[in-house]
Amino acid sequence: MGNQRVRAGVDIGGTFTDVALEFDGRIHTAKILTDYQKPERAIVRGLQAAAEEARISVKEIGTVIHGTTLATNSLIERRGARTAFITSEGFRDVIEMRTEGRFEQYDLGITLPTPLIARDSRLTVGGRLNAQGDELVPLDIAGVHRAIELLRHGGYESVAIGLMHSYRNGRHEREVRDLIARALPDISISISCEVSPQIREFERFNTVCANAYVKPLISSYLNRLTGALEAEGIVCPLYLIHSGGGLMSLASAARFPVRLLESGPAGGAIFASDIAARFGLPEVVSFDMGGTTAKICLIEDQAPKTSRVFEVARTYRFKKGSGMPISIPVIEMIEIGAGGGSIAHVDDMKQVRVGPESASSEPGPACYGRGGKRPTVTDADLALGKLDPNNFAGGSIQLDTAATRSAMNEHVATPLAASVLAAAHAIAEVVDENMANAARMHAVENGRDLERYTMIAYGGAAPLHAVRLCEKLGIKRLLVPSGAGVGSAIGFLRAPFSYESLRSAVMSLADFDASLVNQLLDDMETEVSGFLRDAGHQGEARRELKAYMRYAGQGWEIPIAVEVGRFEPGSIARLRESFVKSYTALFGHAVEGLDLEIVSWSLSLRTEVTSPQPVQAIDGDRCGNGAPPVAAAHREVFDAKTGKPLRCAIFTRDKLSPGIGVDGPLIVVERETSTYVSPAYRVIRQQDETLLVERRN
Incomplete structure (x- = not known):
């Protein structure tokens, strides 16, 4: 085992793999091009570089905390396992029909996102539970065996199981899983009552399909990573960052890889929250721009906003509903394909388009000299003079100015009959406006005015573009922390052990069943305690309980903080009072004469982390009058x-x-x-x- 004073955070992005190694209160960093064939090789190289800077052996590393976009990229690029989906008879097309909502009401040619599982790989079995979890029709065992034969001869690596109302009773799903596991022991299986036991079948089905789709890929990667670290003598606990911003064990990550979808961006939000706490900032918008994507997150009272559902890969102007919904606890942010490696081109309308396709690290932007022939945002920044070709990434990468000019001229300047400089300006303005639009959309969806906020920028490309975003959004103050280029990796080192369990059980307050609620809470307590125990945490943790409530007849609910403890029939008055207070604060008034419903419950455990040392900001009103520094x-x-x-x-x-x-x-x-x-x-x-x-x- 290594030295417990030496901790490393590792973030694999689409272009770079970032490492932050903490030793004796100092952060040592490394930035390595991501290795797509074997991502673990870049991790080992990064750890070696950071350890060399710290003048220690990699064998002294006592903890490795890892976040990755591999699961997200697998979904976006459709590079997952050959996956089948088994569902209840009559519900085969739920993941294709979606909610039948239109994210762009007036677009007659609207194209809905393609479902993750094709129709010929979606199988159905008989059997049915009602909304209370009681069996209406027994499970069709013969139908399950017919499905097994189709799986056997279809060459499937993974199967997702999502049956109606299994969030209330998972018995049928477990029976199907056990039958498949006995017949096909090598196939990977995911069931929705474990992956996402929440109401609303489209989101639940889509989430279990996503889990099954990436599960073989992530399991294989985690096994290779463990082996690569051990081969270097790095024998220490390895934790993963989940989408909610906490640490999870290797075993849990392999079982529920869908929880890793926002793990890298979650680390960045933790990093920004730590900076916000350090400077005592109540309203912050974090801006994370790496090589492949850009992420925007609202942070209020030094904590990022969270959600039970988020969307991967929005396809239509960042519109809500145009992506792939995933129903897991997550730090809420908006993510778009706008990074340093995002590729620019001119469309048939002679308009400059940037992303979401990325040059990634292989071949990378044209200026990297690794075979890339198309211009990217990094090429535009180089052409505009924002980057020094001789001092990029600390001098580790020599940028090829001639390759940039050639790519820019062929793909943008010539089609527009413009100069290379004008083409680079167009690319930069398009990508900056895309990011500004995404930030505006996110703020509007949350009812916020960004002009009051302070921006915190991190990621390799964000500080180059952050001031322009501030100009577009009317933001007056921007913070660029030390270590911003590897901000997400540093954020991993500030993450607590945490986990959130969710259960759905719709009930009105008029029919409040205290015994059922207490049983749900006991099950959730068992789940979250076991999760933290598997992660190796033995100490105390802070519990938070929320009830998701609405007026009867409404379609969506709001979270209500509830005191942790046993429920009695007399608890109804407290629940009603808390809901009315929160609803009035959100919407300005209560609704008289309607009963209330509880739709879902969430129980989260979170360990305490050390608060950052406060810093008194030195702004324009308090800055000194000393001699300005001499420019290099x-x-x-x-x-x-x-x-x-x-x-x-x-x-x-x-x-x-x-x-x-x-x-x-x-x-x-x-x-x-x-x-x-x-x-x-x-x-x-x-x-x-x-x-x-x-x-x-």
Whole structure:
């Protein structure tokens, strides 16, 4: 076993694999191109590089915390296992019919997302439970055996099982699973009553299908990762970050890989929350832009917003409903295909389009010199002067300016009859406006005004684009923390052990069944306690209980915080009072004369983490009047707002004096990223090395 004082966070992204190694209170980092054939090789190389910087052996690492977008990318790119879906008779097409809602009401040519499982791989069996979980029709055992034969001869690697009302009673699903497991011991099986025991069959069915689809891929990867670490002498606990922002065991991750879908972005939200707590910021929008995607998350009172359902891969202008719904506890954010590696092209209407296709790390942007021939956002940033070709990624990658100009000219400039500089400007503006639109959409969906918020930017590409987003969104203050280029990996080191269990059981307060509720809570307590025990946590954890309630007749519910404990018939009055108070706060009024319904319950356990050391921000009103630092160099950088190249000062973060404001235009360079500050903003380095970028007037 390694030294428990040495902890490593590892984040695999679509382009880079980031490592943050914490030793004696210091963070040592590494950024390695992601290895698509064997992602574990990049992890080992990154750990070796970070350990070398810390002057320790990799064998001294005492804990590895890992997050990955491999499961998400597998769903988006449809690179999962050959999967079948078994459901109740009459419900074969639920995942294709969806909810029959239209995410774009007036688009006559609307195209719904293709279901994850094709129709010829969706099988049905007889048997039926009612909404209370009571058996109406016995399970058709002969029908299950017929399905098994189809699975046997269809070459399926994985099977998802989702039967009607199994969230109330999973007996039929377990019977089907056991019969398949005995007949086909090598096939991977997922059942919805374990993956997502929640009401609403479309979301539940889609979630269990997603779990089954990525399960063989993730299981194989985790086995290879464990072997690769052990081969290097790294024998220590390995944890995964789940989508809710907590640590989970290797075994749980292999069983429920759908919980890993937002694991990398969740680490970034934890990182931003830690920075928000450090500076005492009540309203924050986090902006994470890596090589493949960009993520926007609202953080209020130093905690990210959470949800029970989120969408993967929205396909239509970031519209809610145009993606693949996954019903698991998750940190709520919006994610779009806009990263440094996002590929640009000109469409038939002579409009510049950027993403969601990405050059990733193989072959990468044209400027990487690894065979990429199409222009990307990184190529545009290089052409605009925002990147130094001789000092990219700390000098580890020499950027090819000629390759960038060639790709830009062939695919964008020539079709538009424009210069390479104009083409690069168009690409940057399109991707920045896409991200700004996504942020506006997310804010509107949550009823928030972003102009009051502080932005926290992290990820390799975010600090280059963050000021332009602030200009578009009217945001006055931006923070770029130390280590921003590997922010998600650092966030992993701040994550608690946590888990949330969900159960659905619709009941009105008029028919409140205290014994049933207590039984549900006992089952949830067993689940969450076992989860934390499997992860190796033996200490105390804070419990939070929520009831998801609505007025009878409404289609959706709101979360109500409930005191943890046993329920009695007299608990109804407290539930009613809490709901009316929360509903009035959200919608401005209560509704008289309607009964209330409880739809679902959630119980979460969360361990306490060390609070960050508070930092008093030094802003324009309190910054010093000392001599400004001397720039290391100057170069021309094209500024989007002024529409012209400007002479831009170049600084390294460590050469900026704490508390001394420096007006833009300027660029602050460091090994993992660079921060561009436009003429309308100034930068003030804080005592903890965070950069505060604020509007000058």
